[in-house]
Amino acid sequence: MTDTKLEKLPESLDPKNVPLGEAVLRHLVYSVGKDASHAVRRDWCAALSLAVRDRMVDGWMDTTRRIYKEKAKRVYYLSMEFMIGRLLEDAISNMGLTAEAKGFFSEHGLDLQEILEAEPDPALGNGGLGRLAACFLDSMATVGVAGMGYGIRYEHGIFRQSFQDGWQLEEPEDWLIFGNNWEFHRPEVSYPISFGGSVQQDAQGKMVWTPSERILAGAFDTPIAGWQGKHVNTLRLWSARSAETLNLHQFNQGEFMAASRQQVLAESITKVLYPGDHTAEGRELRLKQEVFFTSASLQDLLHRFLLDNKDLTALPKHVAIQLNDTHPAIAVPELVRLLVDEHDMEFVQSFEIARGCLNYTNHTLLPEALEKWPLELIERCLPRHLQIIREIDNLFAAEIRAKFEGKDPAPMQAIDPHHGGWVRMGNLAFIGAKRVNGVSALHTELMKQTVFKDLHEVYPDRILNQTNGITPRRWLKECNPGLAELITETIGEDWVGDLSHISELVPYAEDKAFRDKFKAVKLENKKRLAAYIQSEVGIKVDPTALFDIQIKRIHEYKRQLMNALETMALYNAMKADPKAGWQPRVKIFAGKAAPSYTLAKLIIKLINDAAKVINNDPDVDGLLKLVFLPNYNVSAAEILIPGADLSEQISTAGFEASGTGNMKFALNGALTVGTLDGANVEIKEHVGDDNIFIFGLEADEVAARQHGGCQPWVTVAETPRLQEVVTQISSGFYSNGDTERFKGIVDNVLAHDYFQVTPDFQAYWDIQRKIDGEFKDQDTWQRMAVLNTANMGWFSADRTIRGYANDIWKAL
Ligand code: 26W
Numbered sequence: 001m002t003d004t005k006l007e008k009l010p011e012s013l014d015p016k017n018v019p020l021g022e023a024v025l026r027h028l029v030y031s032v033g034k035d036a037s038h039a040v041r042r043d044w045c046a047a048l049s050l051a052v053r054d055r056m057v058d059g060w061m062d063t064t065r066r067i068y069k070e071k072a073k074r075v076y077y078l079s080m081e082f083m084i085g086r087l088l089e090d091a092i093s094n095m096g097l098t099a100e101a102k103g104f105f106s107e108h109g110l111d112l113q114e115i116l117e118a119e120p121d122p123a124l125g126n127g128g129l130g131r132l133a134a135c136f137l138d139s140m141a142t143v144g145v146a147g148m149g150y151g152i153r154y155e156h157g158i159f160r161q162s163f164q165d166g167w168q169l170e171e172p173e174d175w176l177i178f179g180n181n182w183e184f185h186r187p188e189v190s191y192p193i194s195f196g197g198s199v200q201q202d203a204q205g206k207m208v209w210t211p212s213e214r215i216l217a218g219a220f221d222t223p224i225a226g227w228q229g230k231h232v233n234t235l236r237l238w239s240a241r242s243a244e245t246l247n248l249h250q251f252n253q254g255e256f257m258a259a260s261r262q263q264v265l266a267e268s269i270t271k272v273l274y275p276g277d278h279t280a281e282g283r284e285l286r287l288k289q290e291v292f293f294t295s296a297s298l299q300d301l302l303h304r305f306l307l308d309n310k311d312l313t314a315l316p317k318h319v320a321i322q323l324n325d326t327h328p329a330i331a332v333p334e335l336v337r338l339l340v341d342e343h344d345m346e347f348v349q350s351f352e353i354a355r356g357c358l359n360y361t362n363h364t365l366l367p368e369a370l371e372k373w374p375l376e377l378i379e380r381c382l383p384r385h386l387q388i389i390r391e392i393d394n395l396f397a398a399e400i401r402a403k404f405e406g407k408d409p410a411p412m413q414a415i416d417p418h419h420g421g422w423v424r425m426g427n428l429a430f431i432g433a434k435r436v437n438g439v440s441a442l443h444t445e446l447m448k449q450t451v452f453k454d455l456h457e458v459y460p461d462r463i464l465n466q467t468n469g470i471t472p473r474r475w476l477k478e479c480n481p482g483l484a485e486l487i488t489e490t491i492g493e494d495w496v497g498d499l500s501h502i503s504e505l506v507p508y509a510e511d512k513a514f515r516d517k518f519k520a521v522k523l524e525n526k527k528r529l530a531a532y533i534q535s536e537v538g539i540k541v542d543p544t545a546l547f548d549i550q551i552k553r554i555h556e557y558k559r560q561l562m563n564a565l566e567t568m569a570l571y572n573a574m575k576a577d578p579k580a581g582w583q584p585r586v587k588i589f590a591g592k593a594a595p596s597y598t599l600a601k602l603i604i605k606l607i608n609d610a611a612k613v614i615n616n617d618p619d620v621d622g623l624l625k626l627v628f629l630p631n632y633n634v635s636a637a638e639i640l641i642p643g644a645d646l647s648e649q650i651s652t653a654g655f656e657a658s659g660t661g662n663m664k665f666a667l668n669g670a671l672t673v674g675t676l677d678g679a680n681v682e683i684k685e686h687v688g689d690d691n692i693f694i695f696g697l698e699a700d701e702v703a704a705r706q707h708g709g710c711q712p713w714v715t716v717a718e719t720p721r722l723q724e725v726v727t728q729i730s731s732g733f734y735s736n737g738d739t740e741r742f743k744g745i746v747d748n749v750l751a752h753d754y755f756q757v758t759p760d761f762q763a764y765w766d767i768q769r770k771i772d773g774e775f776k777d778q779d780t781w782q783r784m785a786v787l788n789t790a791n792m793g794w795f796s797a798d799r800t801i802r803g804y805a806n807d808i809w810k811a812l
Contacts, residue, residue, distance in 0.1 A: 015054040020097055021104035023051035036108075041118040042178060045088065048101060048115060049181035052091045053223070060223045060232040063146075068308070071318065072146040073811040075804075076301050078294060078331065079133040079324035081273065082151045082235060083125025085634030087182050087222070089116045089478050090138070095229045120175040121635045123157030124237075126274060126592070127553045128468075128660050129363045131634065132439075132797075133324055135660070138471040139797040141226030141233045142497065145805050145812065150297035152289060153183075153220050153237035156272045161592045161631045166608030168593055168601050172272070182222045183237075189219035191299040192243060193292050195381050207341065209384040214243040215266045217296035227473055227497045238296045242266035278596045287373060287381060294328040298335050302343075312343055316356025316434075320809035323360045323433070326371045326425035331358060332432030333388040341384070347391060351432075359808050360429035360436045361466075363657050365443070365451055366557070375421030389414050389423060396431050400458055412454050430455050430462070435808045439468045440658035440679040442699065466804055467682055468658040469797035472499045475664045479638035482521040483668065483789070490514065499796035502789065509786040512779075518789075519782045522645070522669060529643030533588070533627055539615055541625050545584035546775050549665070550648035551632055551640055554593040554600040557655035561745065562757045563587070563648055564607050566764055567614070567626055568728065569721040574620045583772035586625045590632035590640065602744050604628065609734045609741075637661075642668045645781075646771060649674035650764065652755040654699035656680075663795040669785040673767060675760070679795075687791045691784040695767040696760040705756060712753035715761075722761045726750070 015023060028034055028047035039047075067074065092098050102112045125131060133149065140147030159170035194211035202208050217238040225232045244262040251259035268285065269292050276282045298321075305312075305319060323329055332354060339350035364370070378386050397409040414428035415421070430436050430452060438444030444465035448456045456463055477484045477496055487495060491504040508514040526543040533541055541547075550563050567587045574582050589607055593600035611626040629636060647665030649656075649672050656678035666672055666683055673693040674680040684692050697705070716723050726746060728734065735741040749757055775781050805812040 014058065015051070016058075019104075020051060020055075020100045021107070023054065024048050024101075024104065027051050041110075041115050044105070044110065044115045045118040046179075046181050049088050049091075049119070052088065052095060052097060053182060055095055055097070056091065056223045056225050056229065056232055059225065059229050060234070063232045067146040071308075073317075073809065074301070074304075074319050075140065075145055075147040075809050075811050076297065076319065076321045077133060077136060077140075077147060077149045077324065078297055078321060078328040079130070079149065079151050080290065080293070080327040081125035081127075081130025081324075082122075082133045082137070082149055082237075083127075083130035083634055084122050084134040084137070084222075084235070085474065085638070086116065086119040086121055088119050090474055091225060093478050094138075094225045094227055094473060117635075120178070121633045122175050122180075123160070123173040123633060124151065124154055124273065126158050128658070129325055132468055132660060134634075135469065135471040135474070135797040136801060137224045137233065137235060138226065138473060139469070139801040141224050141231050142471075142473075143226070143798050143801050143805070143812070144231045145233075145801060145809070147233050148301075149224070149233075149235040150293065150300075151235070151237050152270055152273075152293045153239040154270055154273045155239075155267075158273045158592065158633075159595065163604075163608060163628070163630055166605045166612070168604050170595050180220075183220040184222075186219040186221060189300070191217045191296045193217055193240075193295045195288060195291070197383065199383050199387060207384065207387065209341065215269060215292065216241050216243050217292060219296075219300070236297075236300070238270070238293050240266050240269040240292060274594065276596055283373075284377060284381065287377060290327050291330050291334070291382065294331045295334050297328075298331060298338060302338060312339060312345060313349065313353060315353050319357050320359065320811060321357045322804070322808070323358060323429055325361060325363045326429050329360065329371070329425040329429035329432075330382075330385065332428050333382075333385040333392065336388050336392070337384055340388075347388075348395065351392060351395060354432055355434055358429075358433050360433040362426070362436065362438055362443075362447055362451075365446055365657065366655065367451075370451065371425040372416070372422040373425065375415065375417075375423060378423050386423075389428065392428075392431060404458060407458070412458070426451065427455070430459075433462070436463045437466045437804075437808065438463070438657065439466065440682060441465055441467060442654075442676075442681050443657040443678060446654060446699065464807055466800055466807070467679055467795075468660050468663070469795050469800035470660055470663045470667065471797045472496060472502075472667065474638075475641070476667055480521075480525065480642040480668050482524055483518075483642065486517055486521055487789075495793075497798075499798065500793040502793045503791065505786060505790035509783050509790065515779065515782040515786060518669065518786055519778065522643075522785070525642040526645075529639055532639050533629065536629055537627060539611075539625060539627050541586045541627065542584060542622065545586045545625070546645050546772070547586050547588065547643055548646040548648065549588045549640055549644040549670070550650075551588070551590040551637060552659075552661055554591045554597070554603055556599065556755045557652050559650050559652060559755060559757060559760075560589060560591070560607070561603050561749070562650060562761060562764060563589070564603065564610060565722065565725050565757070565761065566768060567624075568610055568725045568734075569765060570768070571610075571614050571617075571620060571624055572721070572724055572728075574623050575617065578619055578623065582623050583775055584623050585772075586627065588627045588629065588640065590629040590636060592632060599744055599748065602742065606729070606734065606742055606745060613734055637664070641665055641670070644668070644670035645775065645785075646670060647672045647674075649677070649680050650696070650760075651675060651677045652760075653677045653697055653702045655702075655755070663792065666788045667792040667795065669789045671771075671781070671784055671788060673764075673771060683792075683795070686794055687788050691787045691791075693767050693771055695763040697756055702756055705759065706754060710753065710756075710759070712758040713750045715753075715758040716750060719758065719762050721765060722758065 024047045027050040032046045034043045105112045156172040160173045162169045193215045196212035197210045199209045222235040242262040247259040275285045335354040336350045339345040393413045400409040438447045495501040530543045614626045647670040649662040653675045658679040675696040730746045732739045
C-alpha cells in the first residue's frame with residue numbers, strides 16, 4: 001500500500017454527481033472508444049455497464065470498510081457454478097437507475113431493452129445449484145450478510161446447445177469474446193496451486209510436500225449490489241495460468257508448441273464447465289478444477305483473516321464457509337493442510353478449526369452424483385491431501401469408537417478401501433462440516449434416512465434443512481415488469497425487498513377487476529414468448545392456447561420423457577376426434593443434456609422428431625404444438641417463465657432435491673402440475689391443495705417399487721394410450737420408419753423403468769385432462785393463479801439466506 005495523504009476523493013469525482021446519460025456518453029467515447037454515430041448496441045451496453053459499475057464502487061468500498069470496522073462475520077460461498085445471467089438489468093434495477101436509463105436512451109432514439117439484450121449471458125452454470133448460488137449472492141447483499149462468492153472464471157462455461165436434425169449439438173460458448181465490463185482483474189492477487197510429486201518427512205518430523213506441478217490462480221472481482229444498492233458484496237472468480245513463463249529458448253528454436261506447453265496445460269483448468277468425464281483425463285481435469293478454486297479461495301480468505309487477526313484458532317468465530325455440494329469438499333483436507341503445513345499448527349487443532357468453519361449443502365441423493373474419486377488418482381495428484389484424509393478418518397474412527405461401543409466406523413469413513421479404493425467426498429464433507437443441510441424438507445428427511453443414515457445416527461444434530469428460495473428481484477421485478485407494476489400499484493413496492501408482503505394480494509384473488517388485469521399481463525407475456533418461439537425455431541403458436549412449460553436439465557428422473565409420451569398420446573386422441581372440444585395447448589421444452597448422457601440426448605431427439613410430425617399435421621392445427629427451444633439459459637428462462645400457464649414439475653418422487661424453477665413459475669402466476677417431490681411439497685402447503693395439481697406415486701411408494709421389482713411391460717400393456725404411443729415409437733412412426741432409432745428409450749421403459757414413468761402415466765394423463773377443463777373456466781383459473789403469486793412470499797431467497805445466517809453461519 002502506498003503512503004498517501006489522500007483520504008477522501010473530491011466530491012466532483014463522485015459518479016452520482018454526474019447524470020447517468022452523461023456518464024454513458026463519456027464511457028462510450030473514452031472507455032469504449034466509439035463515436036455515438038458509429039456505436040452498435042453492444043457498445044452502448046458496454047458504456048452503460050461501465051457507468052453503472054462506477055456507481056456501485058463507492059457502495060462496494062463502503063461495505064468493505066464497514067465489514068472490517070464492525071469485524072462482521074464473513075461468509076464464503078464456494079461453488080463450481082454461479083449462473084448469474086446478465087448483470088446489467090439487475091444492477092440498474094437494484095441501484096434504482098432504470099427510469100433514468102430508459103429516459104436517456106429513448107431521448108437518443110434507442111430502446112433500453114434492446115441494449116440490455118446485447119449483454120452476453122455468462123454461462124457459468126449448468127443447473128439449479130448454479131442458479132441458487134446466484135440468487136444467494138443477490139440475497140446476501142440484500143439482507144446485509146458480509147458474503148463473498150468464490151468460483152471459477154470459465155473461459156467458455158457451459159456449452160452452447162443447438163440442434164442438428166433434432167440432435168443436440170454442443171459448441172463452445174464465447175461469452176468473454178467482447179470482454180466483461182463487470183469484472184475487475186486483480187493481477188496482484190495470485191495464489192499457487194500444487195499437484196503431484198511426493199511427500200517426505202524432514203528432520204523435525206514435519207511433512208514436506210514437493211509437488212511436480214504448480215499453477216497460479218488469478219482473481220477477477222465482480223461487485224454484487226443488493227436491493228437498493230445499500231450493501232455491495234463481491235463475487236471472486238479464479239482464472240488459471242501457468243507458474244512457468246514461456247520457454248523462450250524453445251520458442252526461438254521454432255518449437256512453438258513445446259514452448260507453450262505449460263501455459264496450455266495450466267489454462268485448460270479454467271476453460272470449460274464440466275469437461276467430459278467419460279475419459280480418465282477428463283475426470284482428472286475435473287478434480288483439478290475443484291482443487292484449484294477451493295485452494296485459491298481458502299488461501300485468499302486466510303490471507304484476509306490474517307490482515308487483522310493473529311490467532312488462527314479464532315477463525316471459526318469470524319469466518320463461515322459454505323460448500324455448495326461436494327465439488328469443493330477437498331476444502332476439508334486443504335484447510336487442514338494450510339494450517340498444519342503453512343501455519344505450523346497441530347493437526348488435531350487444525351481439524352477442529354476446519355470443522356468449526358466448514359458447512360456442506362447436499363443437492364442430490366442420486367448415488368452417481370455423489371462424487372467419489374479413485375484412491376489412485378488422489379494419491380497421484382494430491383499425495384499430501386491423501387495423508388491428511390487418512391488422519392481425519394482415523395480421528396473420526398476414534399471419536400465413533402469412544403462414543404458408540406461396538407460401532408464400526410468403516411462404512412462411514414471418507415476412504416472406502418474396497419472395490420479398488422475410493423475417496424467418498426460426501427462422507428468427507430460430512431465428517432469435516434459443522435452443519436450439513438438439505439434443500440427442501442422432504443430432501444433433508446430422505447438424506448437422514450438414506451445417503452447419510454449412519455452418519456446422521458452418530459451426529460444427530462448436524463443435519464438441518466434450509467429450503468431453497470429465489471430472488472424476487474430477478475424472478476419477478478425484472479423478468480416480469482408488467483406483473484411487477486400491477487403488484488406495486490395494488491399493494492405498494494415493499495414486496496421487492498421483503499417478499500412476505502406479497503400476501504397482501506390474497507384478497508385481490510376475489511376481485512374480478514384485478515383478475516382481469518392479471519390475465520391481461522399474462523397474455524402480454526405469452527405474446528412476447530410466442531414472438532421468441534417464432535424467432536428461435538420458426539414455429540407459430542397461438543398466445544391464447546394453454547402454455548405448458550418444462551424447462552430444466554434433461555434427466556431421466558425429471559421425466560421429460562413422460563411429458564413427451566403424454567403429448568404423443570394427446571396428439572393421438574386429438575387426431576382421432578379433432579372436434580371433441582379440446583383445450584388448445586402449446587407444449588414447450590428447453591434444457592441441455594450432459595454431453596455424455598446418451599439417453600438424455602435421445603430424449604431430445606425424440607421430442608424434436610415428434611414436434612416435426614405434430615406441428616405439420618393439419619388435423620391438429622390450432623389444437624397442439626410442440627416446441628423444443630435450444631440453448632436454455634437464464635436469459636431464456638426470463639422470457640419463458642412469465643409466459644407460462646402451467647409449470648411441469650413431474651420428477652419421480654424422492655429424486656428432485658428441491659427444484660427452484662417450480663418456485664419461479666408459481667411466483668409468476670403459473671399453476672404447477674407436479675409430484676410430491678422436493679419443494680413441490682412445501683409449495684402445495686403454501687398455495688393450498690386447491691391451487692396446485694398433484695398426482696402420482698409418493699417417495700415411499702417409488703422406493704418400494706424400485707426395490708421390490710416392478711414389471712413395466714405389464715403396466716404398459718394395461719395402459720392403452722401408453723401402449724399405443726410405445727408401439728408407434730418402436731414401429732418408426734416418429735422416425736420415418738426407422739425402428740432402431742428410439743430402441744434405447746423403448747427398451748429402457750419396458751424393461752426397467754427405474755424412474756417409474758409407466759405407473760405414473762395414467763395419473764398424469766388424467767390430471768392433464770382435469771387441467772384442460774379448469775383452464776377453460778378462465779375466471780377460476782386466474783383466481784388460482786393470483787393465489788399462487790400471492791402465497792409465494794416464503795420462497796424468497798432472502799428468507800433462505802436468513803435461515804443460513806441464523807442457523808448455520810451465526811452471521812446476522
Ligand atoms: C458430480 C457432477 C454433478 C454436478 C452438478 C452432478 C449434478 C450436478 C447438478 C447440476 C446439481 C444441481 O444442480 N442440483 C440441483 O440443485 C438445486 C439447488 O439446490 C435443486 O433445486 C435441484 O433439485 C437439484 O437437482
